Amino acid sequence: MTRFVAAARFLFAFIYIAANSPSARAQELASTATSAQVRISYETPSDEKFRPIYDALKHRQVLERLQRFLVPLRLPKVLTVELMQCGTETKPYESGGPVVICYELIQRIVDVTIQNTKDANEQTLIMDGTFVQAVLHEVAYAVFDVLQVPIWGREDDAADRVAALTMMQFSDQVALTTIVGTAKFFEYSKRAWTGGDFADLGSPEAQRFYNYLCIAYGGDPLTFQFLAPRPGPSKVARLTENRAPRCEGEYRQVQRAFDLRIMPFVDPQLLVKVKASQWLLQDEIPGGTK
Amino acid sequence: MSRTRATRCPPAVVLGLALVTSVVLATPVVAQTWESIPANPRVEIEYVAPTSAQFESVYASLKQRKILEELQRLLAPLRLPHPLRLVTKQCGQVNAFYSPSSRSLTICYELVAEIIDSAPQNVSEDGFITRQAAIIGNLIGVLLHEGGHMLFDMLDVPVFGREEDAADQTASFIALQFNKDVARTIVKGFVYFWAREKDPAVSASMSVWSDEHGMASQRMYSALCLAYGGDPQTFQEFIDRGWLPKKRADHCDQEFTQLKLAFADTVLPFIDQELMARVQQTQWLTADELK
Numbered sequence: 001m002t003r004f005v006a007a008a009r010f011l012f013a014f015i016y017i018a019a020n021s022p023s024a025r026a027q028e029l030a031s032t033a034t035s036a037q038v039r040i041s042y043e044t045p046s047d048e049k050f051r052p053i054y055d056a057l058k059h060r061q062v063l064e065r066l067q068r069f070l071v072p073l074r075l076p077k078v079l080t081v082e083l084m085q086c087g088t089e090t091k092p093y094e095s096g097g098p099v100v101i102c103y104e105l106i107q108r109i110v111d112v113t114i115q116n117t118k119d120a121n122e123q124t125l126i127m128d129g130t131f132v133q134a135v136l137h138e139v140a141y142a143v144f145d146v147l148q149v150p151i152w153g154r155e156d157d158a159a160d161r162v163a164a165l166t167m168m169q170f171s172d173q174v175a176l177t178t179i180v181g182t183a184k185f186f187e188y189s190k191r192a193w194t195g196g197d198f199a200d201l202g203s204p205e206a207q208r209f210y211n212y213l214c215i216a217y218g219g220d221p222l223t224f225q226f227l228a229p230r231p232g233p234s235k236v237a238r239l240t241e242n243r244a245p246r247c248e249g250e251y252r253q254v255q256r257a258f259d260l261r262i263m264p265f266v267d268p269q270l271l272v273k274v275k276a277s278q279w280l281l282q283d284e285i286p287g288g289t290k
Numbered sequence: 291m292s293r294t295r296a297t298r299c300p301p302a303v304v305l306g307l308a309l310v311t312s313v314v315l316a317t318p319v320v321a322q323t324w325e326s327i328p329a330n331p332r333v334e335i336e337y338v339a340p341t342s343a344q345f346e347s348v349y350a351s352l353k354q355r356k357i358l359e360e361l362q363r364l365l366a367p368l369r370l371p372h373p374l375r376l377v378t379k380q381c382g383q384v385n386a387f388y389s390p391s392s393r394s395l396t397i398c399y400e401l402v403a404e405i406i407d408s409a410p411q412n413v414s415e416d417g418f419i420t421r422q423a424a425i426i427g428n429l430i431g432v433l434l435h436e437g438g439h440m441l442f443d444m445l446d447v448p449v450f451g452r453e454e455d456a457a458d459q460t461a462s463f464i465a466l467q468f469n470k471d472v473a474r475t476i477v478k479g480f481v482y483f484w485a486r487e488k489d490p491a492v493s494a495s496m497s498v499w500s501d502e503h504g505m506a507s508q509r510m511y512s513a514l515c516l517a518y519g520g521d522p523q524t525f526q527e528f529i530d531r532g533w534l535p536k537k538r539a540d541h542c543d544q545e546f547t548q549l550k551l552a553f554a555d556t557v558l559p560f561i562d563q564e565l566m567a568r569v570q571q572t573q574w575l576t577a578d579e580l581k
Contacts, residue, residue, distance in 0.1 A: 153451015198507035
């Protein structure tokens with residue numbers, strides 16, 4: 001029952017990409033043409049346990065909203081985004097696509113959240129933030145591929161940094177919800193890494209936790225000043241004294257890379273319109289996010 | 291949520307890839323002495339005398355070995371948009387660093403002393419890594435890593451991933467551009483150094499993961515993976531020794547190809563191909579160092 005309530009709450013909160021919004025700006029966004037270069041697909045799950053997730057996502061037209069979100073991006077070829085049952089939590093992106101978001105991953109986000117916090121607002125924060133992160137992270141892989149972006153560093157980290165940068169381009173509330181929600185998910189899902197684990201292609205959850213926080217603090221040190229290092233013990237994980245001063249440089253570096261290699265494929269007028277839109281509606285913002 | 295995308299080879303980079311392929315893995319035909327290569331005119335060098343007597347021998351060794359003069363020539367093919375200073379000095383800390391504000395690359399005597407101290411007396415316990423390889427491989431690895439930071443700054447390279455990992459990739463990639471003996475020596479230096487470093491304990495607090503650098507084992511596995519991906523024949527022995535888990539090894543060709551594409555796209559346009567070919571044919575390490 002607890003799981004059902006949490007999942008229902010998550011899926012409700014999940015709608016904050018604004019198609020059915022009562023706000024004027026959201027309606028304006030909803031009227032934006034969907035990207036012809038982004039095709040979407042909801043695959044019916046064979047396992048009934050994923051049915052509520054499938055129904056809710058489809059009902060809320062999540063992928064249709066992603067199509068609108070990606071309108072400014074001038075893609076030279078069609079990109080397909082699919083929601084499906086994969087048999088695993090992730091289905092690695094392969095050149096040419098599609099981008100796949102697995103119902104299993106969404107289920108894991110829900111599970112990790114409700115296992116680690118009973119606070120309803122925090123549950124909403126983590127589930128919303130992490131879902132957005134997962135989508136942006138997967139889409140970043142496709143953008144790297146389609147736009148032939150050179151990748152220095154680990155590709156998984158590069159996708160995280162682009163996701164974090166994207167999260168920072170909207171309102172403070174959107175940035176706080178997505179960044180903090182994502183970071184809390186990585187904090188809660190942190191596992192022990194030993195021996196051969198370090199050969200993994202991806203970074204440990206704890207490193208990803210700091211990577212997201214660092215981009216946020218570097219991009220907006222005022223809004224994220226609560227992440228600044230402070231002396232003495234703290235119940236809240238913060239940036240360390242060694243990392244924090246470097247975050248502005250990290251943010252500027254990924255922004256510069258984005259400007260050099262991705263912005264030439266972005267329609268500036270449509271981007272302004274998308275950025276000005278109210279993506280997080282007031283009644284969908286979790287309380288106590290700061 | 292970890293994976294690598296399947297390698298793509300879009301037409302737009304085919305030419306670049308062809309160029310870099312002609313550079314990468316080219317087998318030297320006629321070895322030249324490094325003195326025959328012209329020094330990069332934009333690169334200045336300086337050995338700063340140490341204030342502490344304990345680093346006199348390190349200072350003298352580096353000067354005698356002409357390490358900076360060699361580096362000046364190793365960098366000959368690079369068309370640098372700004373002057374670069376290469377400095378060895380006593381820093382008061384064990385470190386090597388590139389400074390974007392002064393556009394200088396500094397090797398601290400403290401670091402060189404530590405590299406020398408940590409090297410095996412004769413050979414590593416498994417008999418695979420000699421003292422000379424551990425020292426010179428490690429030192430070159432550090433230089434190439436910092437050289438990576440220099441490239442990213444000087445050439446305004448778009449770095450989407452973490453810069454410290456990217457600098458490690460630069461070191462591995464450049465290490466593979468010479469003959470197999472040089473590549474093996476440098477990679478052995480990497481492995482020896484990172485294998486000695488400790489990863490965080492399971493019980494360690496969250497903050498130990500906050501650093502912008504990867505953990506020792508991550509860095510070691512990445513270096514091994516790029517070496518194996520770039521030259522599986524030469525580095526098969528490293529894999530056979532169980533140094534790199536098979537799960538990672540299976541993706542190494544893709545990782546190397548992705549890096550090669552990034553290099554071709556962002557750095558190769560600043561390289562003089564003819565000079566590069568000469569540099570590749572040069573014997574940079576002594577016979578002793580290659581043992």
